[in-house]
Amino acid sequence: MPNWLKDAVFYEIYPQSFKDTNCDGIGDINGIIEKLDYVRDLGCNALWINPLFDSPFKDAGYDVRDYKKVAPRYGTNADLYRLFGEAHKKGIHVLLDLVPGHTSEEHPWFLESKKAEKNEYTDRYIWTNCWFYGISGHPYIGGEAERDGCYMLNFFKCQPALNYGFLNRTADWQSAPDAPECIATREALKDIMRFWLDHGCDGFRVDMADSLVKEDDENKSATGAIWKNIREMLDKDYPEAAIVSEWCNPQQALKSGFHADFYLDHHGNGYNTLLRDNETPGGDHSFLKKDGNGDIMRFLIDYLPKYDGTKDDGYISFITCNHDTPRARLTLGYDELKIAWALFLTLPGVPFIYYGDEIGMRYLDIPTKEGGYTRTGTRTPMQWDNSRNHGFSDASSEILYLPQDPAEDAPTVEDQEKDPSSLLNVTKELIALRHKYTDLQADGSFDVIYAEKKQFPFVYRRGNLLLAINPSENKASAALTEEAYILPNDQKATKLTPVYSIGEFKQEANTLTLKGQSFVVFSLEA
Numbered sequence: 001m002p003n004w005l006k007d008a009v010f011y012e013i014y015p016q017s018f019k020d021t022n023c024d025g026i027g028d029i030n031g032i033i034e035k036l037d038y039v040r041d042l043g044c045n046a047l048w049i050n051p052l053f054d055s056p057f058k059d060a061g062y063d064v065r066d067y068k069k070v071a072p073r074y075g076t077n078a079d080l081y082r083l084f085g086e087a088h089k090k091g092i093h094v095l096l097d098l099v100p101g102h103t104s105e106e107h108p109w110f111l112e113s114k115k116a117e118k119n120e121y122t123d124r125y126i127w128t129n130c131w132f133y134g135i136s137g138h139p140y141i142g143g144e145a146e147r148d149g150c151y152m153l154n155f156f157k158c159q160p161a162l163n164y165g166f167l168n169r170t171a172d173w174q175s176a177p178d179a180p181e182c183i184a185t186r187e188a189l190k191d192i193m194r195f196w197l198d199h200g201c202d203g204f205r206v207d208m209a210d211s212l213v214k215e216d217d218e219n220k221s222a223t224g225a226i227w228k229n230i231r232e233m234l235d236k237d238y239p240e241a242a243i244v245s246e247w248c249n250p251q252q253a254l255k256s257g258f259h260a261d262f263y264l265d266h267h268g269n270g271y272n273t274l275l276r277d278n279e280t281p282g283g284d285h286s287f288l289k290k291d292g293n294g295d296i297m298r299f300l301i302d303y304l305p306k307y308d309g310t311k312d313d314g315y316i317s318f319i320t321c322n323h324d325t326p327r328a329r330l331t332l333g334y335d336e337l338k339i340a341w342a343l344f345l346t347l348p349g350v351p352f353i354y355y356g357d358e359i360g361m362r363y364l365d366i367p368t369k370e371g372g373y374t375r376t377g378t379r380t381p382m383q384w385d386n387s388r389n390h391g392f393s394d395a396s397s398e399i400l401y402l403p404q405d406p407a408e409d410a411p412t413v414e415d416q417e418k419d420p421s422s423l424l425n426v427t428k429e430l431i432a433l434r435h436k437y438t439d440l441q442a443d444g445s446f447d448v449i450y451a452e453k454k455q456f457p458f459v460y461r462r463g464n465l466l467l468a469i470n471p472s473e474n475k476a477s478a479a480l481t482e483e484a485y486i487l488p489n490d491q492k493a494t495k496l497t498p499v500y501s502i503g504e505f506k507q508e509a510n511t512l513t514l515k516g517q518s519f520v521v522f523s524l525e526a
């Protein structure tokens, strides 16, 4: 486990929208370099940058045309190498986005693979052996190649699936996962990883990490075997490199060698019940919504088995949002967001803050761009200040990659820096708190102290710290049982000293009362 992950707080940057330094209306690498002090001062010590590689951008860069070349619109490879160096000087690690399951249909491997005559790349992708036979249960395309066959898609039409084989094979055109052509795909992936690691990157967020071997078993053991092999390479040659998976199944992902796995807004996930409760008939009952009448148990029932089952293998990553997810500001106001970030930044694992969430940027209802569809509204340019284009770009507003929040009260970093109680300043305090107390970091223990169905507050312990959160708009109390006072070394705490709070609280004998929308952290002392 790379040591730096233990105290990592990530900041996700969507490069299109962070900072434009050459006035073409789209963000660039030099813009990220310019804003590294901002990231550091926020308290974030790691970055995940969405794909920066050469691409036709039919899926915002998740359709890679050249894995080893920076897209000219963002700069050059030399700029990216400089970003690694500058980030490191400020104590910031950098993860790139690795897309292992598919390429762009314009990738040179695919152009070769489409050819009728056999060549090195014929089996780099998944093809049937006849133009007339498709692939049941999977999306595919026929009629577009000189080659006699249909090819499988991994996501959009522009993203043919790379060939890592089929575990359960039903047709003779399907390769076994250990066939030479599948090993060649895996080795090509390792070569890409080595290329960027050798140039100074610190690891990868891995796109659709579970999508490699098709017709895998329910444990995804064949896909897992590929990642274990890759992890062996990392442990041997790049022990400080980290890999974080988009798998959303920590039991599988962490056993397969990932250091952390995202807890995403997938159907049925406990994470949704906290702030994106869009599946409950009868309204939004998110726990973090002040009038949601939420229920922390809906989260814990899903999260606790995941946490208990994986805490020795790696980390679960909570996100404030990501480039695929509606921004939390869609349904929560600033005060609710403060409490929400308080929870995410004090849970175990490695947290990720999506750019702009620290100031509560809005989700905008805007037309799709680069295959974003409903995701586009979450990807708008960062709002730095009150100057032209909110300081994102000096270009004319008409050519901005995406429009900005037109509201009079659009949040900006400049405004929030001036207000001590702003979401930005509270987020900074919360991150600083996490850095200050090892107990709050990735490895610190996590115990539920008070959690009752449809009741507030939620009280939990992280090592020698006792935390209570009341996101509802009403006052709420909890009785602190004996258990709350037993320290990890089995001594009994006699003193509770508040070390941080948002809103108001009162502790009398064994009763803890929090006003609506409050949060408190106590240090437990023997």
Ligand code: NOJ
Binding pocket: 059, 062, 099, 155, 207, 208, 246, 323, 324
């Ligand atoms: C997941 C990425 O987060 C998303 O943005 C992308 O469209 C798909 N994978 C396909 O690569």
